[in-house]
Amino acid sequence: MSILNFRCIFLLPFIIVCMSGGCGIQDPDFYNRQGVSLDSQGRINDALKEYKKALKLDPFNREAYNNLAVSYHKKGLFVEAIEEYKKVLELYPYDPQALYNLGTIYARNNVQDAAIFVWEKAVELKPDFSDAHYVLGLAYTQKKKYAEAIQEYKKVLDKKPDDAITHNNLGVVYTETGHLDEAINELKKSISMNPSIAMTYKNLEIAYRKKGLEADANNAIKQYEELAKKNQAK
Numbered sequence: 001m002s003i004l005n006f007r008c009i010f011l012l013p014f015i016i017v018c019m020s021g022g023c024g025i026q027d028p029d030f031y032n033r034q035g036v037s038l039d040s041q042g043r044i045n046d047a048l049k050e051y052k053k054a055l056k057l058d059p060f061n062r063e064a065y066n067n068l069a070v071s072y073h074k075k076g077l078f079v080e081a082i083e084e085y086k087k088v089l090e091l092y093p094y095d096p097q098a099l100y101n102l103g104t105i106y107a108r109n110n111v112q113d114a115a116i117f118v119w120e121k122a123v124e125l126k127p128d129f130s131d132a133h134y135v136l137g138l139a140y141t142q143k144k145k146y147a148e149a150i151q152e153y154k155k156v157l158d159k160k161p162d163d164a165i166t167h168n169n170l171g172v173v174y175t176e177t178g179h180l181d182e183a184i185n186e187l188k189k190s191i192s193m194n195p196s197i198a199m200t201y202k203n204l205e206i207a208y209r210k211k212g213l214e215a216d217a218n219n220a221i222k223q224y225e226e227l228a229k230k231n232q233a234k
Contacts, residue, residue, distance in 0.1 A: 028054035032064045035071075044071050062091050066098060078105050096126040103135065112139055123155075130159050137169060146177045164194035168203060175207045183207040198227040 035050035048071050054064035069084030085102040088095060099122040106115035116139050122132040137152035153170040156163060171186035187204040190197065201224035208217035 026057060028058035028061050028064060030054075031057070032061065032067060035064070035067055039067070039071055039074075044075055047071050060091060062088055062095075065091070066101075069098075069101065073101070073105060078109055081105055094125055096122040096129055096132065099125070100129065100132050100135075103132075107135065107139065112143060115139055116143075128159060130156050134166060137166070137173075141169070141173055141176075144176075146173050149173050150177075162193050164190045164197060164200075167193065168197065168200045171200075171207065172203055175203065175210065178210075180207055180211040184211070196227070196231075198224055198231055201227060 031050045031054035035047040035054070038044075038050060039047040048068065051064045051068040051071065054061055055068070058064070065084050065088045069081045069088065072078075072081035072084060082102065082105055085098050085105070088098040089102070092098070099118045103115040103118040103122070106112070106118065116136065119132050119136045119139070123129050123136065126132070133152045133155040137149045137156065140146070140149035140152060150170065150173055153166050153173065156166045157170070160166065167186045167190035171183045171190060174180070174183035174186060184204065184207050187200055187207060190200045191204070194200075201220050205217045205220035205224060208214075208220055
């Protein structure tokens with residue numbers, strides 16, 4: 001079985017900088033900025049308090065709702081995070097960032113159809129949103145919607161042609177669909193860009209074996225085993 005590489009999906013907080021005139025205790029942006037600072041220090045509970053102070057002063061503060069949602073998400077409080085993202089989207093229904101973040105929660109809780117729905121809306125609003133195209137590629141692959149996955153990975157590579165992980169994942173999809181020449185080409189590209197990803201050699205071995213290239217497959221699996229052992233020793 002071929003193996004996809006999952007990289008970290010980063011949540012995207014808003015950072016508000018106080019404008020001239022200064023921030024005071026009645027300024028919601030002051031509390032929002034304090035929350036971002038505390039969050040960056042790992043003090044998430046304290047950050048939550050600051051975001052709530054901001055929202056008490058300004059119940060329509062988009063940035064505070066978003067940052068509150070991100071903090072809940074980091075704590076694993078998914079129900080609370082979803083509610084806050086929905087509040088952002090009630091205020092700003094065309095916010096691709098909030099849609100993307102909401103999708104990551106749905107995906108983490110195995111609600112794939114909901115995740116795909118909001119990610120599709122995100123890329124519709126922001127066609128060059130590479131992170132959203134990437135996670136759509138993963139989601140479509142898991143649902144065996146390979147044609148759609150290929151298109152999403154290609155959109156990532158249009159913007160990031162040197163992305164080794166996306167080349168690997170595209171190679172996996174090509175292998176699954178029997179496009180072995182394309183698979184081998186993508187996996188070789190991935191290795192040339194980042195030769196330290198062990199699973200890419202394993203995926204290349206699978207593609208070679210399916211094509212009947214046993215010598216090449218044996219060489220690829222040997223490289224995989226050597227690299228996996230080396231990485232394990234670190």
